[in-house]
Amino acid sequence: MRDSLDMMSRERTLLVILLLILLHHISANKDHQEHLCPPSSCGFITNITYPFRLQGDPENCGDERYELGCQNNVTVLYLNFTQYHIQAINYDNYTVRVVDPALQHHNCSSLPLRSLSRSNFSDTYTDSADLYQAGLYLYQIWGYLSFEHIVFLNCNHSVRENGKYVESGECMKWDSKGYSYVVSGDLKAEDLEVGCDVKLVAPTSFRTFNKDSYAAIHRALAYGFEISWINLACQNHCPTKFCYFDSFRQNFVCYRVGGALYTNFVYFSC
Template structure:
């Protein structure tokens, strides 16, 4: 009995089909999730790479997650809490303002920000910003130009001062100690008044975002976070 031989055409067709199926399965993981932009209050478009906590899984990047509280868009940045005032997708920038300082009332920042934390951040960096620092002293300071008294936080033999455009506090007088620090939009003003500093803090500051990482070595943390570029192409493809 003669064995039936498989035709070359059939083998080629089967092989091509197998390659197609394998490439489809392998490529499916890189197909972007089709998502509609979200909105919250004044921020009408919350789109990739950002996502709201209530968005479906696969929409936006987890490290760029925002929340919507009382119709306000909130960014949690190094344990601090900030209102998002504006998102510019053309410039890759956010304008944010500290949660406690947003309404211009007399208050300390929601959380003190470490300069080292911000410098070492892989996904955000400050743009045209400086720092405002708060200190408390058990006696009045003689330098009333650089150190501005915060009347509503002072009393009970303790004076609270604010310093603009200075985050080095090693030269504090012995009766003083550091309280808190917040990024602030930079303006070339020498020794502004307390009211001016308050207005600057209320206006917020800009953060520029990177979907990859600022560090050109692409650290392990960046890989682990599942970062990709705007076209959802894996980072390792850029290293080939």
């Protein structure tokens, strides 16, 4: 009896493995067909391919949800009904780096047109259905965000004694009677000085910069920030649709559903 049960268990395990392999090959074949399209280009972005497509590309190329624009020889990505200029696309780790078009490298007074933070990406607090994610994990692991925040504040008195607050000098004045500051990284409740208001929050993926210098902070903003399409990649490569990207192995780690928890890992190279 035990031998019979063991054999049935092995058969079920083998069937699951074969099913995973079959689904993976089906998705890989789909990707291959979409990759048959030659890359498109716009300006200095010359490697536009699946899942992206340019407006005007053949219908079978790329995913229409990830359609990019080309305006004045600049590649444009649309995020939250806002245009961002693409600086680079990395197909190895499924990220795209973008920058707010209002930011100018040599103009320290230039700022993003609107605030953008982790709260604008649903993967930081729930299962993501968005086209783009704030990191390469889908389980609200905030330590693995692909960018950090730059917080702009206006205070009604000087807070120079707080080392986290960097004066913007003549570059930025929110109020003629106020004091303008910027803080790199997350601003915790205990760090918010009395009499200070948050005016703008913006992301940057430039990690190594002098956080005590407004000029360096502004250059980091002008570098741009990365977002990922890890959710789509997981759907294409993982039968369970749940995974994260292992940057060391350069592959996906797919979660196998076991009861209410995600247990065991299945590795798929990409």
